[in-house]
Amino acid sequence: MKQWLATAFLLILLGLVIFTTFSEKDEVEQQKSSATQETGMVAPNAPDGLQVGEKAPNFSLVTLNGETVSLSDYRGKKVFLNYWATWCPPCREEMPEMQKFHEKYGEEVVILAVNGTGTEKKTEDVERFVKDGNYTFPILLDKELEINQTYQILSIPTTYFIGTDGIIQEPRIVGPMTYELMEEKKNALK
DSSP states (O other), rough: OOOHHHHHHHHHHHHHHHHTTTTTTTHHHHHHHHHHHHTTSTTTTOOOOOOOOOOOOOEEEEESOEEEEEEGGTTEEEEEEEEEEOOHHHHHHOOOOOOHHHHTTTTTTEEEEEGGGGGOHHHHHHHHHHHHHHHHHOEEEETTTTHHHHHHHHHHEEEEOOTTTSSSEEEEEESSOOHHHHHHHHHHOO
């Protein structure tokens, strides 16, 4: 079952890349919202996903430390919900930026890095990657790819920005984030 889900996920990603490659530029521009045009980071043919103003769906996952964490545990805090995998080069690119941001703003903004564990060869790969990078923000394991489906994630990394009220307050970002972009999103959240 786990291999089937991982294969299906990879096929979806491959299909998205192929579809994007053959799309007309005019179609791409029509499908982008004005908010995502400014960042230039959303895959042009990705579904809209969850929208600004929607309540972020609650979930519970286990961390690398074996602790069960729910999104609702962070009500009253600003949350960056980041979906990633160790085999994803753009994900690997943004992780040091996320750590730097976490070290400076960790009291103000919680980074929940949800690993698509169902697509990983083994959980030990995630543990090794996190240990080697000295990443100290919470790493949650999506073994059954439930969050992937709930949050309509087709391309990674994808990040949702959730306000203190549990509402998605900024358009999602598909692609790696920079430290400067995270600061901008932090300041936009309430």
